[in-house]
Amino acid sequence: MGTNQITPNDIKFDEKYGPLINGEIVEAAGGYIYAVNASTGEVLAQIGRGGEADVDKAVKAARAAYPDWANTLIEARSAMLNKVADVLEENAERLKMIESMDTGRAIHEFDLDYQLAIYQFRYFAGAVLTHYDGESRPVENGYLMTQKEPLGVCAQIIPWNVPMIMTAFKLAPALAAGNTVVLKPAEDACLSVMEFGKLLSEVLPKGVVNMVPGNGDEAGQALIDHPDIDKLAFTGSVGVGRLIGKTAGERILPVTLELGGKAPHIVFPDVDIDSAVENATLGYTFFNGESCILGTRLLVHDDIYDEFVEKLIERAKKVKIGPPTDRSTRLASIINKRQGERVLDYFDIARKEGAKILYGGNRVTVEGHEHGYFIEPTIIEAEANMRIAQEEIFGPAATVTRWSEVDEVVKMANDVEYGLAAGIMTDNLQNGLQVANRIEAGSVWINSYFNFQSGAPFGGYKNSGVGREYSKEALDAYSQSKTIVAAYNRPPLGTFE
Numbered sequence: 001m002g003t004n005q006i007t008p009n010d011i012k013f014d015e016k017y018g019p020l021i022n023g024e025i026v027e028a029a030g031g032y033i034y035a036v037n038a039s040t041g042e043v044l045a046q047i048g049r050g051g052e053a054d055v056d057k058a059v060k061a062a063r064a065a066y067p068d069w070a071n072t073l074i075e076a077r078s079a080m081l082n083k084v085a086d087v088l089e090e091n092a093e094r095l096k097m098i099e100s101m102d103t104g105r106a107i108h109e110f111d112l113d114y115q116l117a118i119y120q121f122r123y124f125a126g127a128v129l130t131h132y133d134g135e136s137r138p139v140e141n142g143y144l145m146t147q148k149e150p151l152g153v154c155a156q157i158i159p160w161n162v163p164m165i166m167t168a169f170k171l172a173p174a175l176a177a178g179n180t181v182v183l184k185p186a187e188d189a190c191l192s193v194m195e196f197g198k199l200l201s202e203v204l205p206k207g208v209v210n211m212v213p214g215n216g217d218e219a220g221q222a223l224i225d226h227p228d229i230d231k232l233a234f235t236g237s238v239g240v241g242r243l244i245g246k247t248a249g250e251r252i253l254p255v256t257l258e259l260g261g262k263a264p265h266i267v268f269p270d271v272d273i274d275s276a277v278e279n280a281t282l283g284y285t286f287f288n289g290e291s292c293i294l295g296t297r298l299l300v301h302d303d304i305y306d307e308f309v310e311k312l313i314e315r316a317k318k319v320k321i322g323p324p325t326d327r328s329t330r331l332a333s334i335i336n337k338r339q340g341e342r343v344l345d346y347f348d349i350a351r352k353e354g355a356k357i358l359y360g361g362n363r364v365t366v367e368g369h370e371h372g373y374f375i376e377p378t379i380i381e382a383e384a385n386m387r388i389a390q391e392e393i394f395g396p397a398a399t400v401t402r403w404s405e406v407d408e409v410v411k412m413a414n415d416v417e418y419g420l421a422a423g424i425m426t427d428n429l430q431n432g433l434q435v436a437n438r439i440e441a442g443s444v445w446i447n448s449y450f451n452f453q454s455g456a457p458f459g460g461y462k463n464s465g466v467g468r469e470y471s472k473e474a475l476d477a478y479s480q481s482k483t484i485v486a487a488y489n490r491p492p493l494g495t496f497e
């Protein structure tokens with residue numbers, strides 16, 4: 001992968017992407033909204049403005065497809081998921097270009113996104129084959145058996161930052177476990193997902209995956225409110241996550257939530273500073289800074305702080321800002337004006353609370369892409385308890401804060417409402433592992449940020465969410481266990497007297 005010969009001019013969009021129901025794109029009941037190129041503002045296509053009527057059709061299609069899909073042999077489901085991975089791989093270069101245009105993110109980053117997404121389908125194609133090893137044993141006067149069963153129709157809502165990773169994280173375990181799905185992609189980034197949906201229709205039985213594009217408070221709300229769904233899965237902000245958790249609580253539905261993050265990245269004094277700066281820069285700028293896993297709270301040991309920060313600034317100056325679809329670009333356009341303004345507002349908040357912007361902090365213009373919000377890599381010296389070091393910014397910015405004692409840095413690292421990811425850089429693995437053990441986060445990467453390994457559980461502590469994805473644990477989140485106990489005889493007469 002990564003030899004993208006496709007240019008934006010090669011991409012042909014459909015005029016309209018209504019909901020995908022029963023394997024076909026159909027007319028949207030409530031009309032359409034525009035999908036625009038994040039950096040140029042050009043209208044790329046129209047997407048359905050999903051609402052109750054579309055959601056109802058999609059849920060009905062998923063419900064009708066459910067019994068056959070649930071009863072499909074796991075070997076056959078596994079084979080189909082491998083085929084989904086093949087189809088995604090075959091179409092990856094085109095989909096990456098679509099996603100880059102739609103989200104504004106730099107095209108080269110999508111090599112990682114699509115590698116992770118393809119692995120997801122292959123991983124769950126394999127994992128499901130060993131998931132059904134329920135228990136079976138003789139008990140007094142009979143036999144006991146346990147088995148895993150799917151949940152039914154799953155409602156899945158994903159955000160705009162990494163659309164194909166999110167689609168794969170949600171679909172692969174749900175389908176592997178035998179569920180059918182209604183997926184709502186984010187209104188700002190659904191074109192690659194809808195195109196993928198069309199490809200899925202060539203591989204999966206009709207109705208197994210349905211998609212309803214549209215606004216969160218319309219299509220999303222209608223989906224979580226639909227009376228005939230059996231599971232809620234969401235990735236996005238803590239605010240909407242709470243709403244979905246509340247709905248799940250009221251309706252006694254199982255729920256998986258992957259919410260925000262504000263990851264500490266701890267730098268010990270024993271590191272080679274140049275390589276640590278490189279890893280730190282990757283850790284706060286990748287995904288355009290728009291990700292919940294970024295290492296945006298750099299906690300740097302006092303002994304090397306000045307040199308580290310100086311080199312971090314020099315490195316930031318060299319990060320190439322440019323058009324999203326240019327392969328040499330490393331930082332491109334934020335998804336939309338609202339999010340761009342939100343990031344810039346955070347820099348004002350930082351200034352007001354006494355933090356110091358050491359580098360960056362500005363929007364820059366890229367010729368031909370004046371619509372886009374391109375924001376400089378931004379380094380802010382801050383106290384660990386300031387808002388800028390506590391709240392999710394979702395832009396290419398990191399705070400730097402000094403520490404001198406291990407207990408102090410562990411406290412700083414954990415003193416935040418989130419707990420999704422963390423990084424540690426040290427040449428002393430004993431330090432690294434001992435600190436990793438004390439960090440309240442679902443993933444801790446020592447010396448190499450974003451070190452995703454297939455099958456490793458991914459999810460959050462604290463306000464970063466509930467449940468784990470990317471791993472076998474996700475199959476459990478999309479299954480329920482049944483115990484069957486068979487007695488050889490009924491109790492003898494008189495047992496109840």
Ligand code: NDP
Pocket residue numbers: 157158159160161184185186187188214215216217219220221224235236237238240241243258259260261291292339342392393394
């Ligand atoms: P949201 O949480 O609003 O959006 C995530 C998804 O939920 C989207 O598909 C959205 O639809 C949908 N949604 C919104 N409201 C509802 C609702 N009432 N019922 C059901 N679904 C709903 O995130 P934002 O896009 O507003 O981003 C705001 C902030 O959230 C970011 O700055 C960032 O801090 C955080 N975030 C975290 C992410 C993560 O990966 N953990 C990902 C994205 C954002 P639609 O967008 O179509 O309106």
